[in-house]
Amino acid sequence: MPDTNQVTASNGEPIIICRDVxxxxxxxxxxxxxxxxxxxxxxxxxxxxxxxxxxxxIRCINRxxxxxxxxxxxxxxxxxxxxxxxxxxxxxxxxxxxxxxxFPHKTxxxxxxxxxxxxxxWPREKAEAKAKELLERVGIPxxxxxxxxxxxxxQQQRVAIARxxxxxxxxxxxxxxxxxxxPEMIKEVLDVMKELARSGMTxxxxxxxxxxxxxxxxxxxxxxxxxxxxxxxxxxxxxxxxHPRTKLFLSQIL
Amino acid sequence: xxxKSRPSRNPxxxxxxxxxxxxxxxxxxxxxxxxxxxxxxxxxxxxxxxTKNLAPNFDxxxxxxxxxxxxxxxxxxxxxxxxxAFQVGVTNSLRVIVSGLVLTTxxxxxxxxxxxxSNWLVRTISRVYVEVLRNTPLLVQLFTWYFIVxxxxxxxxxxxxxxxxxxxxxxxxFAIYLVLFIFLRRSVDHLVINAPRxxxxxxxxxxAVIALEGAFRLAFTQPTWAAYYGxxxxxxxxxxxxxxxxxxxxxxxxxxxxxxxxRALGLAVGQLIGGLLFYFGIAPNAALRxxxxxxxxxxxxxxxxxxxxxxARLAEWLAFVSVGVALAIILWIYFGRLIETTGIQYQRGWxxxxxxxxxxxxxxxxxxxxxxxxxxxxxxxxxxxLLPLDEAREQGLLTREDEQxxxxxxxxxxLPEKRxxxxxxGTEIAPEYMALLLxxxxxxxxxxxxxxxxxxxxxxxxxLEASRALGLTTVQTLRMIxxxxxxxxxxxPLGNQYLNLSKNSSLAIAIAxxxxxxxxxxxxxxxxxxxxxxxxxxxxxxxxxxxISVVTxxxxxxxxxxxx
Numbered sequence: 001m002p003d004t005n006q007v008t009a010s011n012g013e014p015i016i017i018c019r020d021v022x023x024x025x026x027x028x029x030x031x032x033x034x035x036x037x038x039x040x041x042x043x044x045x046x047x048x049x050x051x052x053x054x055x056x057x058i059r060c061i062n063r064x065x066x067x068x069x070x071x072x073x074x075x076x077x078x079x080x081x082x083x084x085x086x087x088x089x090x091x092x093x094x095x096x097x098x099x100x101x102x103f104p105h106k107t108x109x110x111x112x113x114x115x116x117x118x119x120x121x122w123p124r125e126k127a128e129a130k131a132k133e134l135l136e137r138v139g140i141p142x143x144x145x146x147x148x149x150x151x152x153x154x155q156q157q158r159v160a161i162a163r164x165x166x167x168x169x170x171x172x173x174x175x176x177x178x179x180x181x182x183p184e185m186i187k188e189v190l191d192v193m194k195e196l197a198r199s200g201m202t203x204x205x206x207x208x209x210x211x212x213x214x215x216x217x218x219x220x221x222x223x224x225x226x227x228x229x230x231x232x233x234x235x236x237x238x239x240x241x242x243h244p245r246t247k248l249f250l251s252q253i254l
Numbered sequence: 255x256x257x258k259s260r261p262s263r264n265p266x267x268x269x270x271x272x273x274x275x276x277x278x279x280x281x282x283x284x285x286x287x288x289x290x291x292x293x294x295x296x297x298x299x300x301x302x303x304x305t306k307n308l309a310p311n312f313d314x315x316x317x318x319x320x321x322x323x324x325x326x327x328x329x330x331x332x333x334x335x336x337x338x339a340f341q342v343g344v345t346n347s348l349r350v351i352v353s354g355l356v357l358t359t360x361x362x363x364x365x366x367x368x369x370x371x372s373n374w375l376v377r378t379i380s381r382v383y384v385e386v387l388r389n390t391p392l393l394v395q396l397f398t399w400y401f402i403v404x405x406x407x408x409x410x411x412x413x414x415x416x417x418x419x420x421x422x423x424x425x426x427x428f429a430i431y432l433v434l435f436i437f438l439r440r441s442v443d444h445l446v447i448n449a450p451r452x453x454x455x456x457x458x459x460x461x462a463v464i465a466l467e468g469a470f471r472l473a474f475t476q477p478t479w480a481a482y483y484g485x486x487x488x489x490x491x492x493x494x495x496x497x498x499x500x501x502x503x504x505x506x507x508x509x510x511x512x513x514x515x516x517r518a519l520g521l522a523v524g525q526l527i528g529g530l531l532f533y534f535g536i537a538p539n540a541a542l543r544x545x546x547x548x549x550x551x552x553x554x555x556x557x558x559x560x561x562x563x564x565x566a567r568l569a570e571w572l573a574f575v576s577v578g579v580a581l582a583i584i585l586w587i588y589f590g591r592l593i594e595t596t597g598i599q600y601q602r603g604w605x606x607x608x609x610x611x612x613x614x615x616x617x618x619x620x621x622x623x624x625x626x627x628x629x630x631x632x633x634x635x636x637x638x639x640l641l642p643l644d645e646a647r648e649q650g651l652l653t654r655e656d657e658q659x660x661x662x663x664x665x666x667x668x669l670p671e672k673r674x675x676x677x678x679x680g681t682e683i684a685p686e687y688m689a690l691l692l693x694x695x696x697x698x699x700x701x702x703x704x705x706x707x708x709x710x711x712x713x714x715x716x717x718l719e720a721s722r723a724l725g726l727t728t729v730q731t732l733r734m735i736x737x738x739x740x741x742x743x744x745x746x747p748l749g750n751q752y753l754n755l756s757k758n759s760s761l762a763i764a765i766a767x768x769x770x771x772x773x774x775x776x777x778x779x780x781x782x783x784x785x786x787x788x789x790x791x792x793x794x795x796x797x798x799x800x801x802i803s804v805v806t807x808x809x810x811x812x813x814x815x816x817x818x
Contacts, residue, residue, distance in 0.1 A: 090725040105742075164723075
């Protein structure tokens with residue numbers, strides 16, 4: 001892994017530590033020796049061609065995928081086979097998916113309050129107050145009583161963000177949050193994410209939105225064939241990337 | 255394109271080429287044709303039956319039936335009227351349909367979950383089960399159950415009994431195993447699933463138990479092994495050989511590949527511990543001896559189960575139980591509110607169970623506390639005399655009704671008792687009923703299994719991932735996320751299978767089970783009232799089907815998704 005420039009972290013302590021993480025899907029080697037630290041309050045954007053392992057990487061961090069070799073330590077807890085560790089880590093990590101994955105049989109409010117009441121053990125009143133505050137924050141307070149099927153894609157994704165935030169996570173993972181949206185809805189979701197980044201949330205974002213990466217990221221990781229080929233600040237990455245694969249990728253999308 | 259209107263010149267043509275008019279005319283013509291056809295059929299049936307003096311009516315239902323029905327309830331005899339016979343048929347059909355629906359649902363859901371199992375063996379077995387049952391005709395399966403399974407059961411004189419009569423020894427060491435198992439489980443609970451120490455301890459425990467029980471088993475049948483138990487002779491050749499073999503095993507385990515080492519070591523050490531415990535007689539050989547009495551008799555004449563009779567004290571006990579149930583409901587609601595407001599996850603289900611159990615036990619104590627009457631009137635040699643209860647019971651003068659009246663227990667649990675060629679107590683179930691019930695249940699469960707599998711697979715994988723990412727447990731995910739969405743897909747086709755089962759129960763006629771079709775066809779043959787008979791059968795199945803539809807539609811509405 002070429003350390004071509006020093007990594008700037010806004011706050012010293014790393015909250016996610018990955019050491020030589022390897023993963024195979026059958027014969028296919030998806031992740032090869034991934035070693036990355038993410039500092040608190042850092043916004044890391046992961047980009048790369050499709051099939052490069054970037055989604056698999058962030059899904060390993062909350063154990064939606066199992067890594068077969070190496071170490072992942074989140075907030076001081078190592079991800080292993082112990083179910084209690086997995087549960088403890090999942091409580092501290094919020095995740096937003098490409099396909100929103102809202103629960104269609106529950107209202108927006110129920111979607112948001114479900115995990116805080118059942119996992120965190122909050123009183124309903126507290127959970128509902130938090131949900132209303134979050135809906136306000138993502139800009140759709142009037143949709144609380146509706147079902148996900150009655151909302152637009154952009155609104156659904158904003159509810160999904162509110163649902164993840166309701167658990168008051170320390171880390172947020174975004175797995176291509178705007179890829180399934182109409183172009184005019186992308187902005188409303190990105191605005192919410194920018195606001196979240198400014199508020200000091202630690203974020204790992206897999207995305208194809210280069211504008212977002214340039215504006216918000218503290219650091220960009222470029223994945224290719226299961227490896228981190230290059231990483232650096234947005235300025236470094238977009239203006240003086242060294243690796244030929246990075247250059248090729250950038251020339252095709254910019 | 256310019257819209258060019260071209261008014262028709264002919265007004266009549268304009269009317270008959272109007273779409274609305276054409277639709278109306280079409281419907282009117284259709285109704286006329288249908289009504290005409292039906293009235294034609296009806297009048298021809300009625301006139302032809304009238305000439306044979308068999309006009310459809312319901313008056314014949316009061317006539318004497320004059321035929322016997324096997325395994326009929328005691329309110330029916332051949333002197334009863336046709337209407338009573340029909341009621342017997344309805345009861346028999348309902349017995350099969352209701353039990354069948356319950357059993358097939360349980361079996362089907364289980365098989366459906368097995369179809370999705372990650373265990374290869376379970377998955378393959380359930381797949382074979384489903385494919386075999388789905389792809390053979392139900393009639394053939396019914397014949398198999400009746401002629402090959404039921405009629406091959408042992409004779410009435412030498413029935414299969416369960417449990418078989420005799421003495422069952424329960425070794426005391428089983429209790430020690432249980433305690434040890436719980437203790438060891440707790441001591442390794444904090445370790446990761448694959449941690450070497452955990453693997454070693456658990457494997458060693460199982461190996462020791464298996465080795466010890468195997469040795470006891472051998473000692474039970476072979477005198478040489480019996481001699482080894484507790485022998486403790488250190489110079490015995492067999493013992494030395496065993497120690498050498500164990501040492502070799504230990505060495506082999508030590509050099510086993512990394513991922514197998516601790517498992518292998520656990521096996522080697524565990525079996526050695528088991529062997530030594532046996533050889534030095536440390537493991538206790540004592541056993542509790544339990545005397546067993548047959549409770550279930552199975553023969554070619556059917557199945558006989560113990561009978562549970564209500565006694566005069568049942569009402570008292572039930573009063574206590576209902577207070578317990580009421581309290582449980584109150585607790586359930588109260589703690590439900592408490593969970594909502596405080597967020598603390600009380601185990602309210604357990605509190606409710608506890609409330610019911612406590613009141614049931616209290617009621618039992620209270621109901622049985624009152625002493626039975628000291629003297630009871632019994633009939634002896636044609637006279638009513640007063641005798642002490644125990645004496646009357648000893649002399650066998652108490653009828654079953656007397657026992658129900660004077661028992662101190664809320665229930666009487668009566669074991670089947672055979673006298674001569676029949677059972678004087680116990681609940682009997684005919685082989686025809688059993689064959690039909692099993693056939694319908696098993697056949698329909700194969701379809702339900704596929705429906706359940708499809709329903710669970712229909713829930714997008716993303717739902718599971720979102721639920722996990724939020725930190726919900728597996729049980730919570732299943733109950734709150736997967737199941738409500740799967741049921742939406744499962745219920746409509748499940749309702750269809752319920753309809754199929756209830757209608758397929760008419761195949762009872764093939765194995766001579768007296769269901770509504772068999773009884774009614776007999777009535778039709780005797781009275782000649784075929785139109786009325788068929789109508790009655792159709793009304794019966796119509797009512798059943800409509801009831802099932804109403805219930806499934808109700809559920810369907812409840813699980814419907816709200817969308818734009």
